Amino acid sequence: MNTVLVESGPDQGAIWHFGEPNNEQKALAKGSGWADLSHRGVISITGKDRLTWLHALTTQHLEKLQVATWVDALILDTQGHVIDQLFLVDDGKSTWIHLEKERLAPVIEYLNKMKFMLEVEVKDESDNYAVLRAPGVADAIGGPYALVPKGELKETTEAFNKSHTQVGIWALEAERVAAGRARLLFEVDHKSIPNELGFLNKSVHMNKGCYRGQETVAKVFNLGQPPRKLVTLHLDGSMVAMPEHGAKLFLENKEVGFIGTVARHYELGPIALAVIRRNVPVDSNLVSESVSARISDQVV
Numbered sequence: 001m002n003t004v005l006v007e008s009g010p011d012q013g014a015i016w017h018f019g020e021p022n023n024e025q026k027a028l029a030k031g032s033g034w035a036d037l038s039h040r041g042v043i044s045i046t047g048k049d050r051l052t053w054l055h056a057l058t059t060q061h062l063e064k065l066q067v068a069t070w071v072d073a074l075i076l077d078t079q080g081h082v083i084d085q086l087f088l089v090d091d092g093k094s095t096w097i098h099l100e101k102e103r104l105a106p107v108i109e110y111l112n113k114m115k116f117m118l119e120v121e122v123k124d125e126s127d128n129y130a131v132l133r134a135p136g137v138a139d140a141i142g143g144p145y146a147l148v149p150k151g152e153l154k155e156t157t158e159a160f161n162k163s164h165t166q167v168g169i170w171a172l173e174a175e176r177v178a179a180g181r182a183r184l185l186f187e188v189d190h191k192s193i194p195n196e197l198g199f200l201n202k203s204v205h206m207n208k209g210c211y212r213g214q215e216t217v218a219k220v221f222n223l224g225q226p227p228r229k230l231v232t233l234h235l236d237g238s239m240v241a242m243p244e245h246g247a248k249l250f251l252e253n254k255e256v257g258f259i260g261t262v263a264r265h266y267e268l269g270p271i272a273l274a275v276i277r278r279n280v281p282v283d284s285n286l287v288s289e290s291v292s293a294r295i296s297d298q299v300v
Helices: 021-030 050-057 101-113 150-163 169-179 214-223
Strands: 015-017 033-036 041-046 071-076 082-090 094-099 121-124 129-133 145-149 228-235 248-251 254-265 269-277 285-288 291-298
Touching: 015 169, 021 033, 021 169, 033 169, 041 050, 041 101, 041 129, 050 082, 050 094, 071 214, 082 101, 082 145, 094 101, 094 145, 101 121, 129 150, 145 150, 169 254, 169 269, 228 254, 269 285, 269 291
Parallel strands: none
Antiparallel strands: 033 129, 041 094, 041 121, 071 082, 082 094, 129 145, 228 269, 228 291, 248 254, 248 285, 254 269, 285 291
């Protein structure tokens, strides 16, 4: 097995692919693929106030979160910009969160500052628990996910491998791009608001009480369109080199956006998620680093 690791970026150290990324993508699409995401950060939150507290701090409706149900949520700043993306599940005693590893310390610091007099305890569990993308057809948030104690990781992965195929980040990211799911540190920049990135009625619950940044989300939703939109692009497959993350997109020599994630999909070929100005026509011929691109889908 020719294992290739991710050399840099948020997934550094994870497995990129095992030598046959197209077959891995096919296995993932059929629901027979699984992946090791133990490079992700893991947080546990205990205490009787945990769900009402997280409900107030995030964009998701969490007060009555059902046990064993995974959801995603955002943390916004006061201006409504996206600063964190969380994936949560509750086991009846604790709420578990997995997130980008480089955002682990800032999120824990923020949560501890917001505890006040509530009965909650926040703990970094990254050394004790691993996240797996479990076998099964992809759900709306990129799962199904499984949280496994690291002492049981070897046994669990061996059990998965008996009847399923381990896949790498290449396959997961190709599936994510094709599905139009934005990811923190990729499609999110310092100006991003949830309205631009397909998060409304998903990570952002539109019928819940106040949370930080809600005013911006509600105002843009009720009074007008956001200045940018998330789109899926088809890239020129004849080019060997593809644009890098963050590469600028141009329409007739005018900068109109940036590339978030580029992927090579087993059916669609070279595709990308990009954030562009809302007024860019759907039939535009875009260019990024000498590679032509066409809008295939508007996620927002």
